[in-house]
Amino acid sequence: MTGGRLTPPVGADDHVQGPEDAPVTLVEYGDFECPSCGMAYPILKVVQEHMGARLRFVFRPFPLTESHPHAQHAAEAAEAAAAQGYFWAMHDMLFEHQRRLEDEDLVGYAEALGLDAGRVARELAEGTYEARVRSSFRGGIRSGVNGTPTFFINGERYDGPWTEAGVFVQVLSEVADATGSAARR
């Protein structure tokens, strides 16, 4: 048994930034209430900027509900925003307001983003996306997610350093170069 392999692979259901044919796909399993994920958030912005079109970034919710009581609903709010085409705006909003994740805050963020906040409130209350988030969590467990955030680079769990954007960019660039040359062969 080695690190762990992404199951299921990135697909049409995923929340994706960057080109589909990018040489590197970085998947983050994250929790909107997790301080380490909050720390990773601005780092990943820098990484994305440096990598440009060489990187496809995917976020999958992995709420540790026993540790983080607001994480499940925050993840569901992001799915509710996704249903209105605003996943990433909500993703950013949640990480920028990690300490205020009560249901009323979540609905407030939807409103601030210009979404149909009433619909988000209703979908949160009805648990419309509860199963989807739990399914993401389960997929994470089966992939070998071992805490949050856990990263997968081109499908393989990455246990290396990420807290310094420069180092992370270097790791990803090496993968991009290797993938690129393999593709040209």
Next chain:
Amino acid sequence: MATTDTGKHGANILKPGTPAPNFTLNATPDQRLALDELRGRPVVLLFYPADWSPVCGDELALFNEILPDFRQHNAELLAISVDGVWCHAAFAHHRGLHMPLLADFEPKGAVARQYGAYREQDGTAERALFLIDGEGVIRWSYCSPVGVNPGADGVLSALEALTGTSTGAEAGTPSGTRS
């Protein structure tokens, strides 16, 4: 890309097919738990280096989250480190952990040693997982580099293979061991 190196880590941990050494350890300041009390059910032993260290916290938080999956297999999860009972009590309370944290405290690391999961150089347990069947025989074991949380995929797959059921399925009663 970093992958786990299992070669030099945990070469000495007890292997599948080995009878699991019995032990009795404190689960709380006034409660002791013996492994053989759990005979008839699968037991997952999770050795970890220390309370409070960040990686361990994540590992236990992760396993804490999937306790229902273990219950579905009628399996018991026991976490073990060399920390004392009061340290465990504070740690469990602070993190909201629901599994027993056993204190392999006096003589220090004696149980970890029996399982080949003691790190002499650090004076702590390895980050090791064992799956023990209802007959008390180790059926699967894994040792992770000490800085890397192993995740739960390996032990869940082993548990599914042991009980012949898949995790997360709605289907009814736990099947126990069918080995």
